[in-house]
Amino acid sequence: MEIPSLDVFKLGFIGAGNMAESIARGVAKSGVLPATAIRTSHYRAERRSVFQSFGFQILESSGQVVADSDIVILSVKPQIARKVLLELKPFFTDDKLLVSIAAGIKMRDLQEWSGQHRIIRVMPNTPAAVGEAASVMCVGEMATEKDKERVVSLFKAIGKIWTADEKFFDAVTGLSGSGPAYVYIAIEALADGGVAAGLPRDLALALASQTVLGAASMVDMSGKHPGQLKDAVTSPAGTTIAGIHELEKGGFRGTLMSAIIAATKRCCELS
Template sequence: MAEAFKLGFVGAGNMAESIARGVAKSGVLPPASIRTSHRRSDRRDAFRSFGVEIVETNSQVVDRSDIIILSVKPQMVKSVLLELKPSFSEEKVLVSVAAGIKLKELQEWSGHRRVIRVMPNTPSAVGQAASVMCMAEMATKKDEERVSSLFGAIGKIWTADEKYFDAVTGLSGSGPAYIFLTIEALADGGVAAGLPRDLALGLASQTVLGAATMVTNTGKHPGQLKDAVTSPAGTTIAGVHELEKGAYRGTLINAVVAASKRSRELSQT
């Protein structure tokens, strides 16, 4: 186990629970080193069920933690940080997973310079998140390592400049929805071709999982893997030809660009 530190969650929703469970399960930290607070008993019980300490207030969470993960809804970030401002001392690290809230705003509202922003996505719930982090200039190498270990417990994490975060939102933030649509459409295709619904859906989801795993594990370019499946005048190239006629690739590219643009608009308001 890495050197133990105390972890606090301000906001005890689904994302916070996924991170806390992943951290405890992977042994990055013992559950007794994690704390949160929530006014709803069902949220307190969810965290308490795997050994997290429940405290009375958010300011107690900050007081008793070295790293504080802010996981409230974006519209609540400003009021929560202004309220907690007196609790942030120099040695603490503030980590925000709130979409669209920039480092500059986090620093301004919290009065704290040691800030890291992370963009995870919903597959964190099953330990397969794609997360990206960027760090304010006052965050240290040690802070980066600790935060990497926390988010590494729920998937994979990359470091990138903040200027890329709208594009990250358009790709990995919104991307699970594009893949859910794809799985649903593949299953519908299976049903249209005569398969029972449950078999079609099982095959579609496992096929997407398998293909993604091949890209991740082989290190081969997806185009190379696609070429390996498409034999001359065979079934796969017939299907690929239909996808190209329907501008499948161009449509997915447009989806990522449109979502990135919308993220930029939202973060400006």
């Protein structure tokens, strides 16, 4: 049963893409805000229809969204963030909070382009669509404790959220921002291995995805180091150690580490 929040504020989205939709749906479904407290604007009819179908308000322009919101979430592509914020600068006032989920855009740039001083950066990831996002936030100096509490409530509605210094955000992007893609590749490879070993494709994929889900839950819920959990599955001269030996020969761990470092470096270049 949904429990409505006692702290009702108006939430606006600049950009009505998939991530904005996931956040808005999660917030409304969890009862953090009623659907009527959420608004956006979009030039494409199909995106407007999606948001309207959940009871969210559709306004005529992004300027109206900013003017009519207490918290504004910037969820546009990083390449157009500067242009969008410069256009919306006249609509921002001191009583508003700007929350940016645009990857790679630094706090100082957000402040310069928007003229806004109360700013929080958040880096969520795509599992927000199923309520399992890993989000990290950086709180600007002028943001209030109430601002922080509200943002935490919003992003807890789509998963888990942590706080970190802005200097870590490129690495956050490289790990949790890009990380789902690495896991999807691992699931696909596990399934392909099952098929190669003789399993039907549908069974192999189901086993692979559930195995990854279960292993992640074990790490999260047991409080044990992944190495301990790995050792618990690995019997002397057994099947698991034989498989691990092949992973080590292929540089599995080093390759994953290199992927995160490469993604972090690329995020630095883009920002």
